[in-house]
Amino acid sequence: MDLWNNRVGRKYGKKTRGRKTLLKLIHQALNRGELIIDLKDPREFAGATEPPKRMAKPIVALTKSKSGRNETYFDLLKRTVMTREELVALIEAGKYRGYSVKLIRGIETPVSKRDGKRINNIG
Numbered sequence: 001m002d003l004w005n006n007r008v009g010r011k012y013g014k015k016t017r018g019r020k021t022l023l024k025l026i027h028q029a030l031n032r033g034e035l036i037i038d039l040k041d042p043r044e045f046a047g048a049t050e051p052p053k054r055m056a057k058p059i060v061a062l063t064k065s066k067s068g069r070n071e072t073y074f075d076l077l078k079r080t081v082m083t084r085e086e087l088v089a090l091i092e093a094g095k096y097r098g099y100s101v102k103l104i105r106g107i108e109t110p111v112s113k114r115d116g117k118r119i120n121n122i123g
């Protein structure tokens with residue numbers, strides 16, 4: 001679903017430079033049924049099936065706690081789900097060089113090392 005909808009968003013993003021116009025185009029696409037909004041929708045993304053092999057920061061957050069802290073993570077390359085604690089241990093073991101661990105409000109929290117690319121943030 002996400003890959004499908006992202007592809008639709010990129011298609012319209014290439015057609016405009018303004019956020020307001022893009023929002024309008026996406027809203028129209030939603031009304032036309034171009035986006036998948038139901039898990040029972042039978043359409044499937046048929047694009048690339050493998051993420052880039054040289055992806056420096058393959059971790060994305062899946063779930064957050066009520067306070068907004070990331071709790072569950074997914075590695076796009078290994079296709080594995082990890083808890084915050086598991087990811088912290090792997091970062092500390094040197095398995096994810098693009099990330100570090102910070103103590104935030106007394107809890108060890110995985111964070112992306114700054115590289116100037118907003119897309120590389122975990123959250």
